[in-house]
Amino acid sequence: MLKVGVIGASGYSGEQLLKLLLAHPRVTLAAVTSRSQAGKPLSLVAPSLRGQDRGLTFVDSDASALAASDIDLFFLALPHGAAAEFAKVLVPAGKRVIDLSADFRIADLAVYEKYYGKHHAPELLPKARFVHPELTPPAWKTEAALIAAPGCYPTSVLTPLVPLVRAGNIISREHIVVNSYSGVSGAGKKAEEMYLYVERAESIKAYGLTKHRHLAEIEEQLSANAGGRCIVIQFNPHLAPMRRGIATTITVPAAPGATIDMLYAAWKSTYEGRPFVQVLPSGETPDTAHVTGTNRVDMSAVLDSRTGNFVITSVVDNLVKGASGQAVQIMNLWCGFEETVGLL
């Protein structure tokens, strides 16, 4: 049994992560920390865990004490900034660290600081790896000490697009338009008027147009997979009246001569045999409700002969494949477990 700890688990992703780890047959949840909730039983803060929490209590977040413990692997479910502070202590102590925040997702320090402000552990960036479990080549499993799990929007965008930019002859690198619609849990557990039930029910609303932070991560990954040629996308995020789920619709011109079969061939060669990426037939469209609670990306595409565009749609559960489930999948692969253990 692998001993794991979760640092900063009082938000929605943290709750989902605890749920997965408590039911995971190969791990022991040895410590759960939260500054604001220290001393409280898990199930008091996250009542969905009643009867399942093995009597665990939130403890205060003391990085040195955790570094000195016999815990093998830590998940950081903290805001950006705070995550780097913990990584700075845990990684040098030889712990494996999977970070769910943005702190180590972006290799280019200048880009990070433009979107997020000062970085608190830039010295760790060379040791960190951004790992999309189906896309990142497997060498990371032995090379890395610190894994950055992809964000929710980026997972919904990169999973369909990376195989296509890699192929080089399927899609245009220009005029890529991404519209994403996120359930409200994507905003975190924030007691703000904007996220009240009465405000968000029956409501769709764009936000963060032209400057959403996930842009940095999406474009860096796309560009890296395009042989370094810079890819700039239009990314339009929205809030939708759901608890969970992201629905992303991507419009991109087909490259000259590209066909829908070429697109599907690129997807199949990348995802064949990978249970957590489900490629639907062209003409069938994925549905956020079908992936709720699962670690899947469902996706499909059509070629619109009138416009010459591919229209690609993908869906994820933002708290599972978009956050905690993907982190568990990374742990499974990193620690030599079966990829799907503890996940749906």
Added chain:
Amino acid sequence: MLKVGVIGASGYSGEQLLKLLLAHPRVTLAAVTSRSQAGKPLSLVAPSLRGQDRGLTFVDSDASALAASDIDLFFLALPHGAAAEFAKVLVPAGKRVIDLSADFRIADLAVYEKYYGKHHAPELLPKARFVHPELTPPAWKTEAALIAAPGCYPTSVLTPLVPLVRAGNIISREHIVVNSYSGVSGAGKKAEEMYLYVERAESIKAYGLTKHRHLAEIEEQLSANAGGRCIVIQFNPHLAPMRRGIATTITVPAAPGATIDMLYAAWKSTYEGRPFVQVLPSGETPDTAHVTGTNRVDMSAVLDSRTGNFVITSVVDNLVKGASGQAVQIMNLWCGFEETVGLL
């Protein structure tokens, strides 16, 4: 008091139309027809009208009898095809007709028949006018005998885009990408598995990609307003977990040299003083929940300096400004009432 009749009022748009007309201070609702509901009190079929329905009962739909009545104006709230059958009798009898279906929205018969099949009253097309109350020049009020009210998706697309294509120097005519998200009432009152509560809650899903019927109407109107140059758009419709509302997000490259001020100037010169089109400041985004029950389009735009695209967002209540409210607005203008009477 104007005597009006509603033909085919058993669906969601029909119910909304009855609600508006029953409260309208300048009209008398003289007849409400429905083949399937004939003989039943209005409020049995539409319980939201209890106490407000003046004892009215659905009558059978007999076009000749209606043509011979003293009713001045008819609303057709029928499926396409059926609407033309009634128009064929009522218009020659000298009645004013406002059609909420697609039958007279498309001037080009070949295009109509490609999307909808055989037209049942092509001889009326020259007498029919597509009227978007804020965009169509006012001559229609005296010229027309038969008005086609715009559809819900088209209203959300044409209201922001027509002033821009008219201007000529603000947006590109290519790479226009429209993503629209509709509440479930947009699909009508159909007892199909796809529209069940359990299927649609927590669900966003694209549908009708590359071939939605509203494309014909949108492109014909855009092209007509672009001096006849053919405009082809990418139109991606989706279902969203709301009862009502359409949220449309349009991405379009700015024309060379175009600025956000130019865009806003075009909107303001078109919509200044028009209460049902509300232009929000750039950076503020509209919200479907804010227009529920109203006859408004709320809209705004930003220019994304990274991509050179305008991102335009608009919202409407699909049953009001997207259907029945707009039909009442057309009646108000046509009959010389104040434009806003009976509407919010």
Added chain:
Amino acid sequence: MLKVGVIGASGYSGEQLLKLLLAHPRVTLAAVTSRSQAGKPLSLVAPSLRGQDRGLTFVDSDASALAASDIDLFFLALPHGAAAEFAKVLVPAGKRVIDLSADFRIADLAVYEKYYGKHHAPELLPKARFVHPELTPPAWKTEAALIAAPGCYPTSVLTPLVPLVRAGNIISREHIVVNSYSGVSGAGKKAEEMYLYVERAESIKAYGLTKHRHLAEIEEQLSANAGGRCIVIQFNPHLAPMRRGIATTITVPAAPGATIDMLYAAWKSTYEGRPFVQVLPSGETPDTAHVTGTNRVDMSAVLDSRTGNFVITSVVDNLVKGASGQAVQIMNLWCGFEETVGLL
């Protein structure tokens, strides 16, 4: 045109009240106050009013200035406590006041202070009248200077029960069990974790069991209508995943010999000709969705022959008949307008 003012209009009931008054053909909205929003346009705080707000701006709440103005009638849409402070100034100045808070709903000062704490204007209690427009005998229209509009839960309970306790021989005065389910707007616009979208969607939860404040109002009214005999009820309020609406289900033993016809006769004699109380046939049950946006109570009852109980169900829109609509209805009656003007 009657000049009216609204004091404290930044919450959900306040927004609904402004919506109704702005569209009301017999009143001029002359002042809208809010301490927290002073200086802002109405439609900035309440975007649903865009295009309808006649350029009005929130002004600061200065009771003396308002008392000296030419405004005829004030609505108080304030928290309890604050309402009394304004009434204390406005009533002596000869203004008509309709209070939507609890401050003047309870005649018994000791009961008020048990549930709400110190009363800030007890000297006004003799001048105040609790007015349920369909139940309170019409003498209030000339006698009162200060009207307390009933609360949302009480409206849903008193409308069906008062005619039955008045009759004396229809229902038991014991074992009355009231379960009520309220949409989230009933809690007000509070930025608390409990009212977040993610917390409230898919959630039903009891709260305030045994000690909800509306108990005082419900029991005082029932007892007063039972010839002063004390009626104690079990009142179980819950939150339900809706924006608006209250669904109340009342179980009460039938009095010996009582029949369902006797119950309906009592209702009909009270409500015949009153458009805002709709009595449905026994066996048909009301639905919160059917009254959204309306000023109606829909209600029905069955007699369960197995248990000897009447089961009564009633629904209201908590923001309309449960608050602002009812206040407008009271104004209509008080000022001699048609009861239904400006209401659905």
Added chain:
Amino acid sequence: MLKVGVIGASGYSGEQLLKLLLAHPRVTLAAVTSRSQAGKPLSLVAPSLRGQDRGLTFVDSDASALAASDIDLFFLALPHGAAAEFAKVLVPAGKRVIDLSADFRIADLAVYEKYYGKHHAPELLPKARFVHPELTPPAWKTEAALIAAPGCYPTSVLTPLVPLVRAGNIISREHIVVNSYSGVSGAGKKAEEMYLYVERAESIKAYGLTKHRHLAEIEEQLSANAGGRCIVIQFNPHLAPMRRGIATTITVPAAPGATIDMLYAAWKSTYEGRPFVQVLPSGETPDTAHVTGTNRVDMSAVLDSRTGNFVITSVVDNLVKGASGQAVQIMNLWCGFEETVGLL
């Protein structure tokens, strides 16, 4: 590995059951039948199972062939009536059968036939056992051949009430009032207007007052646990705008001298150590959202000193503890697996 089959798995409970069994570490899902879906892959009918369905296909429902197979245990996820037809063949063939329908829940044939019509296998009633896993004494594990799993409403009612009626001195046997609010999946996957998204969102509505079928099951169980004294309850079921979940609120007079501590003592002696029944402290109320996807009943109670009533609230996920999860829990216990395996 236990070989199991699921008969009639195309509805919502069936889908949930497949989801649980496909992830269950101790069983092999050997056959899944559906008359209407025969020949189709599981994940085409239930897209939430994509990537998890092991290539399984629905087969036609042939009772004799199934009886002759090497499958050890069958779940019947069929409508009542149809379930008995299969049980009639499978039980005599020595198969273990867990029935999710009503066919074997009611021991009294006359009562069954009053609520459900003719019984198709009355000869099996003596071999069948109604098993509530936490309440039924464990002898059933060796005695029974055919298990009736409790219904969703009954689970929410019996779990709190049975320990209290058994105790004899805690609650009254009269004036028991049960109000239950069910998510829409409780009605099954029926393409009827009543269950459309637009009809059910923002809607609470009572239905089946005085005659709901689950009454028979609830009262028979309560009476059997009250030493055979007949208990009659008022049961008021409602539809609520949720996909899943039942919230039940029970009002019952306390027996003379009974205290809240006595009630909690009865619950604790019954449920101590049972992970799927979580007793919350008095004053804290359970929430349907907290049990979604779990096999738990969460419940609590207060004593209202004003009325002398206990108010008890309980919540379940109607598709898990109210149907499929409970059936899996029964299988776990019957087959000697750990009670919680494969369940949350």
